[in-house]
Amino acid sequence: xxxxxxxxxxxxxxxxxxxxxxxxxxxxxxxxxxxxxxxxxxxxxxxxxxxxxxxxxxxxxxxxxxxxxxxxxxxxxxxxxxxxxxxxxxxxxxxxxxxxxxxxxxxxxxxxxxxxxxxxxxxxxxxxxxxxxxxxxxxxxxxxxxxxxxxxxx
Amino acid sequence: xxxxxxxxxxxxxxxxxxxxxxxxxxxxxxxxxxxxxxxxxxxxxxxxxxxxxxxxxxxxxxxxxxxxxxxxxxxxxxxxxxxxxxxxxxxxxxxxxxxxxxxxxxxxxxxxxxxxxxxxxxxxxxxxxxxxxxxxxxxxxxxxxxxxxxxxxx
Numbered sequence: 001x002x003x004x005x006x007x008x009x010x011x012x013x014x015x016x017x018x019x020x021x022x023x024x025x026x027x028x029x030x031x032x033x034x035x036x037x038x039x040x041x042x043x044x045x046x047x048x049x050x051x052x053x054x055x056x057x058x059x060x061x062x063x064x065x066x067x068x069x070x071x072x073x074x075x076x077x078x079x080x081x082x083x084x085x086x087x088x089x090x091x092x093x094x095x096x097x098x099x100x101x102x103x104x105x106x107x108x109x110x111x112x113x114x115x116x117x118x119x120x121x122x123x124x125x126x127x128x129x130x131x132x133x134x135x136x137x138x139x140x141x142x143x144x145x146x147x148x149x150x151x152x153x154x
Numbered sequence: 155x156x157x158x159x160x161x162x163x164x165x166x167x168x169x170x171x172x173x174x175x176x177x178x179x180x181x182x183x184x185x186x187x188x189x190x191x192x193x194x195x196x197x198x199x200x201x202x203x204x205x206x207x208x209x210x211x212x213x214x215x216x217x218x219x220x221x222x223x224x225x226x227x228x229x230x231x232x233x234x235x236x237x238x239x240x241x242x243x244x245x246x247x248x249x250x251x252x253x254x255x256x257x258x259x260x261x262x263x264x265x266x267x268x269x270x271x272x273x274x275x276x277x278x279x280x281x282x283x284x285x286x287x288x289x290x291x292x293x294x295x296x297x298x299x300x301x302x303x304x305x306x307x308x
Contacts, residue, residue, distance in 0.1 A: 022221060024178035024185035031178035031185045031219040035233060065185040067176065079189060 001075065006143030011080045014143060015040045015068055023047075023136075024065045025057040025086070032057055038066070038136075039105035045084070045136040046102040055132050058086035066136055080143040084136040102133045155229065160297030165234045168297060169194045169222060177201075177290075178219045179211040179240070186211055192220070192290075193259035199238070199290040200256040209286050212240035220290055234297040238290040256287045 006014070024033045034054055038045040045066060049055055058064060062085040069079040089099040160168070178187045188208055192199040199220060203209055212218060216239040223233040243253040 020225075022176045022187060024187040024219065026180050026183050026185045029180050029183060029215055030217045030237070031180045031187075033176060033178040033185075033187060033219040033221040033235065035221070035223050035231075061183055063184045065178065065187040067187040067189070069189050071174075077189075081187065083184070 001146055002149050003144055003146045006078065006080070006145050008141060010145075011141045011143035012040075014070065014078060014080050015045070015082070015141070018068050018070070021045070021066045021068045023054070024067075025054060026061050026063065027057045036066075037106075039102075039108070041101070041105055043138050044087075045082070045138070046105050046133070047135070048102070048106065048131050048133045050130060051132060055134075058134070059088070062086040064136055074148060076145075076147045078143065078145045080141060082136065082138050083140045084138045087135050087137055089133040089135060098135070099133050102135065155300055156303050157298055157300045160232065160234070160299050162295060164299075165295045165297035166194075168224065168232060168234050169199070169236070169295070172222050172224070175199070175220045175222045177208070178221075179208060180215050180217065181211045190220075191260075193256075193262070195255070195259055197292050198241075199236070199292065200259050200287070201289070202256070202260065202285050202287045204284060205286060209288075212288070213242070216240040218290055228302060230299075230301045232297065232299045234295065236290065236292050237294045238292045241289050241291055243287040243289060252289070253287050256289065 019037050019039070021036055021038050022033060023036045024031050026032070032053060036047050036049070036054075038047040040046075064084055064086055066082040066084060067079065068082075069077060071077050089095045089102055091099065173191050173193070175190055175192050176187060177190045178185050180186070186207060190201050190203070190208075192201040194200075218238055218240055220236040220238060221233065222236075223231060225231050243249045243256055245253065
């Protein structure tokens with residue numbers, strides 16, 4: 001088994017092709033970590049959540065880490081790690097365009113997300129208005145790829 | 155879709171049945187997040203790693219978060235989140251017993267781990283001695299389970 005660094009292009013290609021990540025945020029040097037669905041576009045990861053600990057913590061400390069992996073046959077794996085910063089997309093005129101952009105990206109894969117009864121643009125008033133849209137601005141991205149020595153990738 | 159809290163017993167049962175987690179650690183309020191393989195025993199998660207960023211950061215700040223999830227059919231999912239503290243199991247007489255315990259747990263699933271050429275107890279001198287065994291002492295554990303409203307779990 002050989003572990004190699006992935007190029008930035010390979011890492012971005014993997015981020016683009018996946019939808020499920022894990023996201024870590026921090027308060028008082030204590031990390032918190034949850035799965036999250038996202039859509040990648042133009043150096044940002046777009047997502048949304050209901051209010052809760054994750055959102056509270058990211059509002060206080062925007063520095064997050066996002067990780068996406070893929071386990072293949074023969075113990076092959078790829079893993080991409082992003083350092084980035086939380087940016088909320090509030091429901092205000094200033095952020096309307098970005099919020100709609102987030103929605104347009106995320107609704108393409110509407111089946112996977114949990115509040116299944118929601119419909120574009122933002123479902124019922126009570127649930128839709130509670131949804132918090134945000135994006136993670138990517139500061140850095142690294143990736144690693146483990147594969148057999150004889151699979152020709154090296 | 156209904157999201158319910160899991161009991162502590164359900165959460166521990168899930169931790170016990172899985173091998174792959176994601177682990178987040180922190181330095182200077184910046185999180186770092188990686189996949190890791192583990193074995194659960196007696197309120198601890200046992201694992202090992204080669205030297206690197208994860209180990210460096212956990213040595214400086216023992217507070218970590220470990221998350222294990224399972225995606226099922228029909229958009230069902232379960233996710234368990236552990237807050238815990240890093241404890242290194244150094245190769246000293248004092249820690250020998252715990253280190254061997256870690257090994258005995260981890261070697262039961264030797265196929266999944268990456269330095270595939272290692273053999274019990276610690277493989278070749280150069281690789282084996284570089285391996286860092288550690289455990290995460292569980293401070294708290296919570297779990298959530300999402301399922302259809304009509305699947306009878308409620």
